[in-house]
Amino acid sequence: MYFDNAATSYPKPQVVKQAVIDFFNEENGSFQRTDTENSDFIFKTREKIARLLNVESPSNIVFTSNSTESLNMIIQGFLKKGNHVITTATEHNSVIRPLIRLRKEKMIKISWIECNRNGLIKPSDIMKNIRDNTTLIIVNHGSNVTGQVQDIEQIGNMLKKYGGKIKFLVDISQTAGHIKIDNSKIGADFLAFTGHKALLGLPGIGGFYINPEIDLTPLKVGGTGVLSELLEQPKAVPLRYESGTMNTIGILSLYHSIDYLNSLTLDKIESQLKQKTKYFIDRLSKLDNFEIYSLENPLGIVSFNVKGIVPSRISHFLLKDLNLKSRSGLHCAPFIHEFLHKNPFGCVRLSMSYDTTNDEIDTVCNYLERLNENVAVIQNIKLPKIYEMPSIRKVEDR
Numbered sequence: 424m425y426f427d428n429a430a431t432s433y434p435k436p437q438v439v440k441q442a443v444i445d446f447f448n449e450e451n452g453s454f455q456r457t458d459t460e461n462s463d464f465i466f467k468t469r470e471k472i473a474r475l476l477n478v479e480s481p482s483n484i485v486f487t488s489n490s491t492e493s494l495n496m497i498i499q500g501f502l503k504k505g506n507h508v509i510t511t512a513t514e515h516n517s518v519i520r521p522l523i524r525l526r527k528e529k530m531i532k533i534s535w536i537e538c539n540r541n542g543l544i545k546p547s548d549i550m551k552n553i554r555d556n557t558t559l560i561i562v563n564h565g566s567n568v569t570g571q572v573q574d575i576e577q578i579g580n581m582l583k584k585y586g587g588k589i590k591f592l593v594d595i596s597q598t599a600g601h602i603k604i605d606n607s608k609i610g611a612d613f614l615a616f617t618g619h620k621a622l623l624g625l626p627g628i629g630g631f632y633i634n635p636e637i638d639l640t641p642l643k644v645g646g647t648g649v650l651s652e653l654l655e656q657p658k659a660v661p662l663r664y665e666s667g668t669m670n671t672i673g674i675l676s677l678y679h680s681i682d683y684l685n686s687l688t689l690d691k692i693e694s695q696l697k698q699k700t701k702y703f704i705d706r707l708s709k710l711d712n713f714e715i716y717s718l719e720n721p722l723g724i725v726s727f728n729v730k731g732i733v734p735s736r737i738s739h740f741l742l743k744d745l746n747l748k749s750r751s752g753l754h755c756a757p758f759i760h761e762f763l764h765k766n767p768f769g770c771v772r773l774s775m776s777y778d779t780t781n782d783e784i785d786t787v788c789n790y791l792e793r794l795n796e797n798v799a800v801i802q803n804i805k806l807p808k809i810y811e812m813p814s815i816r817k818v819e820d821r
């Protein structure tokens with residue numbers, strides 16, 4: 424049983440698998456390095472993503488290897504010495520680490536917005552922290568730890584009064600493919616996505632939307648396959664940010680997986696995952712040794728701890744006894760845990776997909792109910808030494 428979809432989705436749709444096999448049976452060449460009709464699917468994939476996010480220009484969809492690369496390109500390419508950034512306790516390390524590095528190099532100041540015990544932030548807290556030199560707001564749309572979705576439309580609307588002076592970056596790694604994202608209502612300047620999670624594509628493909636009025640300093644420069652006479656990086660987007668041979672197979676996987684998602688409809692995916700998480704959480708809530716951090720959510724995530732047990736032990740038991748794949752720990756999002764619990768080892772995360780069956784959920788719930796009855800025995804197993812939990816308060820700039 425696979426309950427680790429928030430890390431990477433499984434299974435991929437049959438159309439995606441078939442397209443990858445077919446790709447190797449044809450002479451496809453290298454996009455923009457050879458002239459083939461097939462390279463057109465790259466632009467068509469940009470169009471599909473632009474429609475999915477409701478942004479106007481497909482050329483402003485840039486392909487990268489994943490969200491981590493997208494976020495690094497945006498954060499490092501946009502921020503300048505003396506800038507102030509506002510971000511949240513729910514961020515992934517792919518936002519935290521580039522920011523902390525820039526801060527260490529004495530370039531930028533950061534304000535961290537706290538969240539509640541389910542990972543929800545207050546948009547008004549962002550507004551309260553705006554300063555004269557604030558240039559970028561970064562918000563994780565959906566928490567990979569709790570499944571909590573933030574009200575990014577409200578944040579986008581609140582930022583309108585700054586007339587474009589403050590740019591808005593939304594990390595949609597967990598939400599793209601799970602819920603509708605309509606940028607005509609959000610007004611984000613950047614949307615960073617990854618292909619291998621809910622978008623159901625292959626690992627190694629991701630990208631971002633960039634507001635056509637913004638120019639980033641490209642993180643890497645080099646061959647673009649065209650305009651070879653220019654000795655400087657071309658200015659035109661997406662070429663400006665896409666040096667090097669592209670992950671054409673990854674892009675092809677998105678070409679097909681997005682059609683598949685559209686055929687299911689995002690509304691249906693969202694409502695099914697809300698039902699599944701609600702059912703799961705309702706059952707776990709009755710167990711006295713369980714502490715649950717997720718509320719009903721469209722990301723399919725249920726996170727919890729069992730009193731007195733290191734979370735990785737639970738994942739280990741689930742794997743050994745049910746052959747169930749789950750994830751335990753801090754989930755690359757160290758700060759959010761400070762607001763959820765006091766366990767320095769993080770929490771257990773079970774993450775479902777549209778394909779997760781009710782039978783599978785019942786099997787896990789039945790198992791966890793039995794575990795709840797036997798907690799006293801398991802608690803007796805010697806626990807490792809306690810580590811200190813990362814805290815946003817220690818890296819604050821206030």
Ligand SMILES: Cc1ncc(COP(=O)(O)O)c(C=O)c1O
Nearest residue numbers: 489490491515517567594596617
């Ligand atoms: C919220 C969030 N942001 C960014 C990332 C990074 O994604 P990737 O590893 O595909 O770069 C993840 C992946 O876990 C995530 O959940």
